[in-house]
Amino acid sequence: MIKAIALDDEILALKIIENYAGKIENLSLEKVFNIQSDAQKYLNKFPVDLIFLDIEMPSKNGLDFYKNISQNTKVIFTTAYSExxxxxxxxxxxxxxxxxFSFERFKSAVEKVKINTENDEVKHLSIRAxxxxxxxxxxxxxxxxxxxxxxxxxxxxxxxxxARSSMKNIMEKLSEKDFVRVHxxxxxxxxxxxxxVNRNIHIGDFIIPIGETYKEEVMRIVNK
Structure with missing residues (x-):
């Protein structure tokens, strides 16, 4: 499931995105915003996979807004300006x-997100820094x-x-079979x-303690 939000200063544009998003399987439009500060507060608390983002808005330009998002969030720009x-x-x-834009064009853009997300989950971590x-x-x-x-x-x-991120958020973007939280x-x-050695993991020059909360999971993986 792709979790998304939309930010646009035009209410009609948000209603169109809501309508289109409701027709697409595996896309959940969690919230829509017409004020940038409200969208930013939401992004500071909740991870999302995708943002539908207008460019020309009354306060900050949408391009600059996206550059300052700390979490790893894909973007589809929705704008009246081609330049x-x-x-x-x-x-x-x-x-x-x-x-x-038509529903078919919107759907095509979301399909690209699905393909990129699947590929990233298998092989890569994408993060903004x-x-x-x-x-x-x-x-x-x-x-x-x-x-x-x-x-x-x-x-x-x-x-x-x-990068600015919580350990919980970054763990959600990693493959569970390839990574484990040990502390x-x-x-x-x-x-x-x-x-x-003595409940410490040695990796290169690092000596990493195994936290009590994570000990059982680490030992389960090691003893596989």
Whole structure:
């Protein structure tokens, strides 16, 4: 199921999106917003897979709004202006719908999201950091560390990507068979658990404690 929201300053445009979304299987339009601050508050609390987003709005431009979304959310722009198309695709928009758009055109855009989501779930983690969308191969991840409101993804080439996200949200985007949370501050790839000494996992130069809450699940995976 694709969880989505829509943001547009025009109420009629939101009603059209609501109508179209209601006809598509496996698409749940959770909320619609005509005020950017309300949409931002929602996104700060709830993960969504997709946002239908207008570009020219009274306060912040939709392109800038999307660049500042901290969670990994795909976007389909819905606008009456064609001149923003290049900028939209430069920030990895799934599609760009010019108003007025038909149901078939809307449905086609959502199908692209479904295909991309399936592919990402199998092989990649997509996350927004430093105003870019990073697509990270699961095999390149050494471990993921939680730092208050941020997470730090440690890669096998010794580089790091820091993004605003909770550990819960990032765990929802990972494959359960490939990753396990071992501590409130650590998520590790299952294949990287080679050595456990005194309830500590050794991965490269890292010594990661196994939290009491996660001990049973970790041992179940290790003893498979």
């Amino acid at each position: 923003y198309a290049v900028d939209a695709f430069n920030i990895n928009a799934v599609d760009y719908l010019l108003k007025p 430093d105003y870019k969308l990073h697509k990270i191969n699961f095999n390149d991840i050494l471990l993921i560390e939680g730092l208050d409101d941020y997470i730090q993804i440690h890669l096998k080439d010794n580089s790091k990507i820091t 409130r501050s650590y998520i590790v790839p299952v294949n990287n658990i080679k050595t456990i």
